[in-house]
Amino acid sequence: MLTKSLTIIFLTLGGFVFSQNWTGNVNSDWNNASNWSSWPLNNQDIVINPALYTGNAASPIISSNSTFSPAAVDLLNGADLIINANLTTQDDVNAIGIGTSITVNAGTFNVNPGNGGRLIIDLGATMLQTNGTVLVDERFIAGEDAVITINNGSASSGERLLMDLGGQFIQNGGTVSVAQTFAMADGNVNGPSKYTLNGGNLSITGEMGFENEAGNFEPTFLLNGGTLTVNGTMFWFGAAPGSGTPRFISTGGTVSVNGIIENMLGSTVNMYMSIGGNSTFNYSGNLIQSINATDSILQHGSSSLVFTGTNSILNAGVFEASNNVITTFNGTTTIGGTGNYNLANVLIEPNKSLTLNQHLSLKNDFIKNGTFNAQTFNTSFVGTSLQQINGTGFTNFYDLSINNPSDVLLQHSIKVNHLLNLIFGKITSSATNSIELVDNATTNGGNSLSFVNGPLKKTGNDAFFFPIGKNNLFSGLTITAPSSITSQYTAEYFDQAYSSLAPLVSPLSAVSPTGYWNLTKSLPSDQVQVALHWSDASQSGVSNCAALSVAHWNLSSWNSLLSTSTGSCVGNASGSVQTNQSTSNSGIFTLGFYGNVSVQSFDVCYGDSIDVNGTYYSNAITLVDVYSAANGDDSTVISHVVVLPQNITNQSIQLCAGDSLIVGSSVYFLTGSYSDTLLAVNGCDSLVQTLLFVGDVFNTSVTSNLTGSTYTLSANQLGSTYQWINCLTESPISGENSQSYSPTDNGSYACILFDGFCSDTTECIEINDLGNDQLLFDSVQLFPNPSENSFTINFQQEGTIDLRIFNSQGQEVMNLPSYSGGELVKHSFVPGIYTVHMQTTNGFARLKLLVL
Numbered sequence: 001m002l003t004k005s006l007t008i009i010f011l012t013l014g015g016f017v018f019s020q021n022w023t024g025n026v027n028s029d030w031n032n033a034s035n036w037s038s039w040p041l042n043n044q045d046i047v048i049n050p051a052l053y054t055g056n057a058a059s060p061i062i063s064s065n066s067t068f069s070p071a072a073v074d075l076l077n078g079a080d081l082i083i084n085a086n087l088t089t090q091d092d093v094n095a096i097g098i099g100t101s102i103t104v105n106a107g108t109f110n111v112n113p114g115n116g117g118r119l120i121i122d123l124g125a126t127m128l129q130t131n132g133t134v135l136v137d138e139r140f141i142a143g144e145d146a147v148i149t150i151n152n153g154s155a156s157s158g159e160r161l162l163m164d165l166g167g168q169f170i171q172n173g174g175t176v177s178v179a180q181t182f183a184m185a186d187g188n189v190n191g192p193s194k195y196t197l198n199g200g201n202l203s204i205t206g207e208m209g210f211e212n213e214a215g216n217f218e219p220t221f222l223l224n225g226g227t228l229t230v231n232g233t234m235f236w237f238g239a240a241p242g243s244g245t246p247r248f249i250s251t252g253g254t255v256s257v258n259g260i261i262e263n264m265l266g267s268t269v270n271m272y273m274s275i276g277g278n279s280t281f282n283y284s285g286n287l288i289q290s291i292n293a294t295d296s297i298l299q300h301g302s303s304s305l306v307f308t309g310t311n312s313i314l315n316a317g318v319f320e321a322s323n324n325v326i327t328t329f330n331g332t333t334t335i336g337g338t339g340n341y342n343l344a345n346v347l348i349e350p351n352k353s354l355t356l357n358q359h360l361s362l363k364n365d366f367i368k369n370g371t372f373n374a375q376t377f378n379t380s381f382v383g384t385s386l387q388q389i390n391g392t393g394f395t396n397f398y399d400l401s402i403n404n405p406s407d408v409l410l411q412h413s414i415k416v417n418h419l420l421n422l423i424f425g426k427i428t429s430s431a432t433n434s435i436e437l438v439d440n441a442t443t444n445g446g447n448s449l450s451f452v453n454g455p456l457k458k459t460g461n462d463a464f465f466f467p468i469g470k471n472n473l474f475s476g477l478t479i480t481a482p483s484s485i486t487s488q489y490t491a492e493y494f495d496q497a498y499s500s501l502a503p504l505v506s507p508l509s510a511v512s513p514t515g516y517w518n519l520t521k522s523l524p525s526d527q528v529q530v531a532l533h534w535s536d537a538s539q540s541g542v543s544n545c546a547a548l549s550v551a552h553w554n555l556s557s558w559n560s561l562l563s564t565s566t567g568s569c570v571g572n573a574s575g576s577v578q579t580n581q582s583t584s585n586s587g588i589f590t591l592g593f594y595g596n597v598s599v600q601s602f603d604v605c606y607g608d609s610i611d612v613n614g615t616y617y618s619n620a621i622t623l624v625d626v627y628s629a630a631n632g633d634d635s636t637v638i639s640h641v642v643v644l645p646q647n648i649t650n651q652s653i654q655l656c657a658g659d660s661l662i663v664g665s666s667v668y669f670l671t672g673s674y675s676d677t678l679l680a681v682n683g684c685d686s687l688v689q690t691l692l693f694v695g696d697v698f699n700t701s702v703t704s705n706l707t708g709s710t711y712t713l714s715a716n717q718l719g720s721t722y723q724w725i726n727c728l729t730e731s732p733i734s735g736e737n738s739q740s741y742s743p744t745d746n747g748s749y750a751c752i753l754f755d756g757f758c759s760d761t762t763e764c765i766e767i768n769d770l771g772n773d774q775l776l777f778d779s780v781q782l783f784p785n786p787s788e789n790s791f792t793i794n795f796q797q798e799g800t801i802d803l804r805i806f807n808s809q810g811q812e813v814m815n816l817p818s819y820s821g822g823e824l825v826k827h828s829f830v831p832g833i834y835t836v837h838m839q840t841t842n843g844f845a846r847l848k849l850l851v852l
Contacts, residue, residue: 019045019074025055028082030062043090045072048079062087065107075100075125083109083132092117098124098145104153108133117158121146121167129153129174140178142167145190150174150200163193163219171226173200183209184246187217194219197253199226206231207259210246212238212269223250223279232259238269245270245294250303251277258309262289270294271317276301284309284331290317290339299325299344307333315339315358324364329354342382348372348391356398367391368412374398376418381408381425389414402427402450410434410454416441422450422467429454439485443467448474448535455492455518460485465533470495470515473539477517477589478531480582488522496642497601498588503557510599510638511551511558512591514541514622521586530561531578532591537569541599541622541638542591545569548577551592552585560592561585597636605684606646612639619643647686656758657697661690668692698753698760704767711767714740715751723752727764743767766812768804768837782836786850793836804837805849 021037033039035058040046048060059079065086072091075081078099085107093111095102102121109132111117119136121127122143131153134140140157142148144165152174160181163169166188169176182204184193195202208230210219234257236246246269255275261283263271271290275281278301288311290297295317299305302323308331313319315337321327321344330349335341336357345364348354353371356379363383368391378399381387387404389395390411401421402408408425410433420435420443429435429452437443439460446452446467451474458464461484466477468491475493482489497513504511517532532550534540542548545565551558561583567575577591593599604610609618620643653661660669663676671694680686699717706712715722724736727748733741743749750764782793793803805814813829834849 019047019072020070021052022046022048022060022079023052023054024058024060025053026058027056028058028061030060031064031067035060040068040070042069043071045074045091046070047074047076048081049074049076050079051077062107075102083107086110088113089117090115092120094120094122095125095127095146096120096123100125102127104129104132104134106132108135110135112137121148129155131174142169142193144188150176152200163195165193165214166190167193169195170198171196171200171202172198173226175201175203177203178205180206181209182207183211184219184221185209185211186214186242187219192218192220194222196222196224197226197228198224201227201229203229204232207233207235209234210236210248210269210271212242212244212246214242216244217242217246218244219246221248223253223255224277225253227253228255230255230257230259234259234261236263236269236271237267239266240268243268245272247272247274249274249276250279250281251301252279255279255281256284257282258284260285260287260289262287263291263295265291267291271296273297275299275303275305278302280304280306282306282308283311286311287314288312289314290337293317293339295339296320298322299327301325304328307331312336315341318342321345322363329370335360350392362387365390366395368393368395372396374417378419378421407453419443420467422446422452424450426451426453426469429456431455434490437464446474446476451476455490457488457490459488461487464489466491468493468517469535473515474535475515475517475540476533476535476576477519478533478576478578479519479528482521482523482526482528484523484526486523487526489526489528490520492518494518498553498590500553501558501599501601505557505559507594508549508551508558508560508592509595510593510597512541512593513599513601513638514539516588516590518588519586525584527582527584529579529582530585530589531576532589533574533576534591535574536572537575538571539622540591542569542575543636543638544593544595544597545575545577547594547597547636549592549594550577550579551590552583553588553590554585555587558592560594593636593638595636597638599638602639602641603644603682604641605644605682607685610641612641613637617641644682644684647680647684649686649688650691651688652691652693654693654695654757656695656760659694661692663688663690670694695755695758698755698758700753700760700762702751702762702765704765710742712740712742713749713751713765715753715762717753717762720753720755723754725750725752725761766806768806768835782847782849785847786852788852791849791851801838806835806837807832 020040023037024035026032026034061082062085069088069090073089073093075095077097081102083104088110089112091112111119117137118139120141120143124145127148129150133153134155136157138159141162146167149170151172154175156177158179161178163184165186184195187193270292293316297319299321300323303325306328310332313335317339320342324344326345326347327343328347330352332353334355334357341358342361346362347367348370350369355373356375356377359378361380361382365388372395374397376398378401379397380401381404383404384406386406387408388411394413394415396415396417398417399419400416401423402425403423404425408427410429413434415436415438417438418441420437422444434455434457436457436459445465451467451469456466456468461482463481464479469475470493473495477491479489495515498516501511530550534542548565549563550561552561561579563577563579565577569575602610609616621641655661660667664678666676668674672692674690676688678686678688701716703714703716704711722737722739724733724741727750746768748764748766751762753760803816804812807813829851831851836847836849
């Protein structure tokens with residue numbers, strides 16, 4: 001067992017009677033004898049002290065491997081040593097005092113291998129490793145106010161890596177390994193001893209210690225990035241006069257610990273672990289133990305805490321998770337101790353388990369895909385937003401407490417084995433995600449702010465009160481003891497009238513329009529007395545206890561069961577009515593009324609009001625009015641006002657330019673937000689809110705350019721996808737998907753434009769003068785050419801002729817089909833170049849016409 005304490009370093013630096021001194025007389029070359037007071041031999045002590053420099057007084061640089069292996073090396077009074085090649089010592093290396101430094105850039109710096117070597121940076125001295133290898137045989141120490149920075153390369157200590165009296169390590173990269181003990185102890189007036197890991201890898205085999213033995217300090221390990229691996233114990237320990245709170249803090253990076261984490265028995269310090277930021281903490285050891293009420297394990301930010309293997313947590317303080325983080329149990333874990341467990345999300349992985357030996361409080365969701373063993377402990381849902389119970393199979397709770405004003409939603413079935421404690425907020429169940437209380441389990445009775453919002457199942461032969469309700473109405477149901485421990489009754493309340501309020505079997509005169517209960521059972525032979533409860537008499541339509549009974553729907557009519565009322569039937573008071581005899585009836589129950597009682601129901605649209613007995617009501621309410629008759633036979637009228645829900649439809653619609661949207665009697669074709677009030681099927685207003693987007697109008701024009709004998713057609717619409725088509729066949733032209741197209745044959749062409757939602761087609765452009773057509777008839781005359789406003793075409797041809805004239809854009813401006821014989825043609829044109837086409841069954845002629 002390694003000792004878990006630090007030894008304070010005392011250095012006595014005398015006159016170095018047997019040492020050789022660096023003078024730097026010539027230059028900085030370590031291997032130049034002229035730079036030494038006497039050329040060092042192997043295993044001789046050397047001193048590097050600017051007070052002893054001569055000549056050029058250069059600081060030593062090891063640029064090539066050291067030609068000798070000194071014993072002790074002492075750097076003092078602001079001395080600098082730069083190591084760029086190999087150096088091996090046969091005794092300790094000490095860098096002492098402010099301004100004194102060692103820099104390792106390359107090579108291997110090997111301190112007293114095999115003989116207990118120590119590398120000590122102390123009293124404000126510094127060390128920087130940018131690369132290379134540092135090998136310390138026994139102890140690598142950052143003493144008082146010293147700072148050791150490791151940016152790259154590798155460093156290792158054969159036994160211990162220590163920080164004491166405010167000494168610090170800062171690791172930004174590279175690899176650091178510790179073979180036995182990593183310890184941070186105490187601090188001083190300038191700050192605590194500290195190790196900061198920003199990047200790279202730190203590997204500890206043995207133990208990682210947080211100690212205070214000299215005062216009230218906070219030795220701190222801060223992980224901002226990189227990887228920390230502890231193959232052993234992580235411990236906290238303090239001894240008088242040591243006190244305070246040594247800290248482990250992670251804000252990023254990854255931690256893996258496979259040994260015990262503990263605040264040791266008798267320790268005078270507090271244990272503090274903060275797992276935050278985006279860090280990940282993986283624990284695979286067998287025990288985490290805190291001993292003080294002030295010890296704490298905190299998980300926050302977006303961090304991840306994962307338990308693997310078989311382990312126990314004995315917590316005497318606080319294990320607190322916040323900010324919706326997930327604590328994952330991916331092994332076999334037991335939590336216990338005398339402290340508090342206040343977790344956020346709990347995830348139990350498949351085939352893994354979590355066992356309680358202490359109460360558990362949850363602020364977010366509980367997801368059980370493996371095994372949860374609550375034993376005899378309470379699980380409390382104490383969040384402030386909606387919480388869910390989810391996972392596979394069903395979850396067994398011992399005691400289950402609901403104390404969340406935003407409710408708890410079941411996403412799979414659960415069982416409660418001892419107590420369902422309803423404090424604040426509802427637990428919502430369903431037929432598929434049920435809640436069952438087993439034989440001998442009970443509840444605290446619930447209240448108007450906390451009940452089961454959905455079906456509740458009770459197994460066993462216990463008399464039982466079902467603390468059920470719906471939405472904001474608490475309306476319980478009681479049964480007397482069933483006959484068997486295997487009996488199952490399920491009760492659910494509905495805050496609306498049953499689908500049928502008639503017919504009524506005498507002596508019933510009415511049944512409640514405000515709600516009903518559905519009570520089912522597993523054993524048909526079971527008989528129990530049934531009691532229906534109200535938490536607000538006026539809201540439940542109750543006014544006269546003497547005229548009240550339990551009513552049962554037998555699938556065809558309502559029947560009264562002889563009953564007795566208790567409690568109050570006045571105002572907002574609570575009470576119940578219970579059958580006098582056990583009944584085998586199950587199914588639908590509600591409150592029944594005797595005597596001159598009538599029920600009237602009113603539906604009112606949201607935002608409207610209705611006149612009930614001279615008063616207008618716009619909210620849901622149940623009114624009980626008692627009217628006195630001259631013969632003393634009073635009559636009661638129960639008026640139940642139901643507010644129909646507001647019908648609001650939100651729609652987002654995109655149209656193409658030229659299209660329109662019809663909503664009711666409104667027609668819309670411009671981008672904008674619109675509201676329309678329509679009449680719904682229930683006669684109420686239905687608000688339709690429309691967010692309409694109308695696309696831009698396409699530019700469907702096409703530019704035609706003739707270069708030599710090549711036509712180029714260009715769609716003028718920008719930013720679209722393009723597909724050129726043959727207008728005559730309406731078929732796409734394969735591969736022609738650019739903005740421009742050069743046809744190779746005469747014909748009519750257009751382009752389909754598409755902007756991702758809408759499409760349109762350009763105008764068709766005629767191309768008629770491509771190819772090698774020959775003039776198969778002569779005697780064609782066109783004059784004058786050029787022409788100003790009119791021209792004449794004469795021709796000699798038997799039969800008929802088709803005459804067509806096109807402008808320079810390829811657009812047809814004249815079409816004279818089936819003309820015969822000599823024909824004089826006159827027409828007015830705008831100035832420009834035109835092409836005249838003449839076609840017969842025997843041939844083709846094409847002429848150019850210039851109109852001035």
